[in-house]
Amino acid sequence: METILAYSIIGGILFGFFYALLGLGLNLVFGVLKMVNLAHGDFVMLGAYGAYVAYSTSHINPLITILVEIVAFGIVGMALYYGIVPRLLKSHDPEMLSLILFFGVSQAIEALATFAFGQNTQTMNPNVFGNHPLVIFGQQFQTAWWVSVLVSAVALALLYLFLYRSKLGRATRAVMGNREETAASGINVNRVSTIAFGIGLALAGIAGALTPFMLGGIYTTMGVGITVTSFAIIVIGALGNPLGTIIGGIVYGVAQFLMQSYLPSWSAMAPFVLLLIILLVRPGGILGKGARYA
Amino acid sequence: MDALLRAKGMNTGYDQLQILWDAALDVKAGERVVVLGSNGAGKTTLLKSLIGILPLWSGTIEFDGHSVDRLRTDGRVRRGMAYMSEVGIIADLSVEDNLRIGGYFSSRDALKSKMEAMFKEFPILRERRMEAAASLSGGQRKMLAAARALMGDPKLLMMDEPSAGLSPLLVTEILRLVKNLEGRNMAFLIAEQNIKFLEVATRVYVLDSGRIIFSGTVDELQTNDAIRRAYFGVDAV
Numbered sequence: 001m002e003t004i005l006a007y008s009i010i011g012g013i014l015f016g017f018f019y020a021l022l023g024l025g026l027n028l029v030f031g032v033l034k035m036v037n038l039a040h041g042d043f044v045m046l047g048a049y050g051a052y053v054a055y056s057t058s059h060i061n062p063l064i065t066i067l068v069e070i071v072a073f074g075i076v077g078m079a080l081y082y083g084i085v086p087r088l089l090k091s092h093d094p095e096m097l098s099l100i101l102f103f104g105v106s107q108a109i110e111a112l113a114t115f116a117f118g119q120n121t122q123t124m125n126p127n128v129f130g131n132h133p134l135v136i137f138g139q140q141f142q143t144a145w146w147v148s149v150l151v152s153a154v155a156l157a158l159l160y161l162f163l164y165r166s167k168l169g170r171a172t173r174a175v176m177g178n179r180e181e182t183a184a185s186g187i188n189v190n191r192v193s194t195i196a197f198g199i200g201l202a203l204a205g206i207a208g209a210l211t212p213f214m215l216g217g218i219y220t221t222m223g224v225g226i227t228v229t230s231f232a233i234i235v236i237g238a239l240g241n242p243l244g245t246i247i248g249g250i251v252y253g254v255a256q257f258l259m260q261s262y263l264p265s266w267s268a269m270a271p272f273v274l275l276l277i278i279l280l281v282r283p284g285g286i287l288g289k290g291a292r293y294a
Numbered sequence: 295m296d297a298l299l300r301a302k303g304m305n306t307g308y309d310q311l312q313i314l315w316d317a318a319l320d321v322k323a324g325e326r327v328v329v330l331g332s333n334g335a336g337k338t339t340l341l342k343s344l345i346g347i348l349p350l351w352s353g354t355i356e357f358d359g360h361s362v363d364r365l366r367t368d369g370r371v372r373r374g375m376a377y378m379s380e381v382g383i384i385a386d387l388s389v390e391d392n393l394r395i396g397g398y399f400s401s402r403d404a405l406k407s408k409m410e411a412m413f414k415e416f417p418i419l420r421e422r423r424m425e426a427a428a429s430l431s432g433g434q435r436k437m438l439a440a441a442r443a444l445m446g447d448p449k450l451l452m453m454d455e456p457s458a459g460l461s462p463l464l465v466t467e468i469l470r471l472v473k474n475l476e477g478r479n480m481a482f483l484i485a486e487q488n489i490k491f492l493e494v495a496t497r498v499y500v501l502d503s504g505r506i507i508f509s510g511t512v513d514e515l516q517t518n519d520a521i522r523r524a525y526f527g528v529d530a531v
């Protein structure tokens with residue numbers, strides 16, 4: 001009994017790093033723009049197919065694909081920001097328009113991906129990283145799983161160093177906190193936001209490449225569900241707060257592991273139950289500033 | 295002497311709604327100019343267009359001998375303009391990070407010595423340097439806002455209603471601060487509705503419904519009947 005509990009907690013925390021990574025891309029974009037990127041999950045899906053196609057056609061190690069995707073998704077993100085956002089911010093109702101726009105991007109990606117990759121669910125060989133399972137409390141975690149957790153943790157650590165130890169990262173947090181005050185200090189908030197958007201998509205790409213190992217089969221319509229999960233994670237932690245997302249991811253991971261261990265038939269509900277509880281008890285999220293007044 | 299800041303024919307507003315009408319003003323080096331105006335007169339709009347957060351529809355702004363109306367805010371800040379908004383702080387960031395954002399364009403060494411100078415001027419900020427700015431009291435927030443704006447070593451500090459929301463005692467503190475900064479050869483442009491700020495003014499503009507309706511010295515202001523009635527009450531002064 002106690003080992004199952006320990007296993008659930010440790011496994012949940014480890015898995016939480018991946019969930020945090022999933023949420024961070026969305027939260028970074030939300031933080032600088034105050035808009036929800038509804039296409040977030042579709043970019044994760046594209047990242048997953050990138051890893052899948054690279055491996056199944058050319059046996060490229062997903063770790064290599066991740067490096068390529070960081071660059072490619074980063075560039076796409078910055079281009080997307082430049083193409084869309086300045087016009088969006090000038091419109092009369094930027095929030096509403098952004099929902100429609102990102103929803104459109106999401107639908108377009110999904111349609112094109114289905115056209116390109118078909119409707120079948122695809123899986124990746126979990127032995128791409130070799131066979132060195134990790135044993136914790138007598139429970140085995142397969143190689144692909146712990147490698148994905150490790151990559152997630154490294155990505156989180158690098159993002160943390162960027163946000164809290166670099167000048168540009170400090171400016172990014174400042175834009176998240178107050179766009180206008182940051183502009184008043186003479187910082188080019190558009191440039192900072194563009195880079196944050198690029199990093200947000202790069203994180204989606206990394207998470208995507210790990211998705212086949214963390215979430216199982218991949219399919220072109222998985223994006224919407226991933227966006228919902230990511231949104232739940234960042235609301236649990238605190239909207240617009242990057243540290244909150246790490247906590248949100250871990251809480252989410254542990255809750256899911258506990259549900260799977262003790263109430264397996266209910267585990268699909270875990271995210272929504274958890275979200276509901278948080279919204280009732282701490283509407284601003286775990287790291288939020290008390291209640292939010294709508 | 296030539297003006298440090300010279301703005302002419304400024305027209306601007308929000309969407310189709312014009313707020314500022316043909317506003318002109320100048321500030322010479324070392325001067326302390328107060329723009330007096332009641333709520334909604336357009337003080338914030340004026341300062342935001344001077345620093346470049348709000349684009350001008352028409353008009354020109356020269357600063358330190360250069361035309362800056364085409365520059366983005368960062369370009370104007372680099373030339374020596376600073377803007378302390380009514381909020382003035384980034385609540386989510388620590389006190390220290392607020393200062394670092396204020397001194398964003400300084401070298402590492404300059405940043406360090408500026409920060410030390412600010413901590414000397416405002417010891418409470420040193421005590422609370424790691425805490426979120428949100429945890430500061432109203433008066434402490436104004437100190438942080440001022441320190442943040444001063445981090446860039448500006449030639450001109452534009453303050454938007456520094457007295458807003460402060461008790462009379464704290465307003466006196468702000469006035470003392472402005473006086474203390476006199477020796478720095480820094481000019482001030484202070485937008486206020488509190489006439490106590492005339493104490494520190496070397497020159498005054500009065501802004502009314504987006505138009506500059508008076509320009510002159512404090513003495514001239516106080517002998518102008520129409521203005522006196524509007525801003526000081528009939529019997530005052």
Ligand SMILES: Nc1ncnc2c1ncn2[C@@H]1O[C@H](COP(=O)(O)OP(=O)(O)O)[C@@H](O)[C@H]1O
Pocket residue numbers: 308311313331332333334335336337338339340
């Ligand atoms: N973002 C905005 N959109 C539309 N109107 C605004 C906006 N900000 C201010 N105004 C209007 O512009 C006028 C001047 O406002 P403001 O410059 O803030 O005045 P002050 O700072 O002197 O109180 C007011 O009538 C106000 O309602």
Ligand SMILES: [Mg+2]
Pocket residue numbers: 337338339380454455
């Ligand atoms: Mg104002």
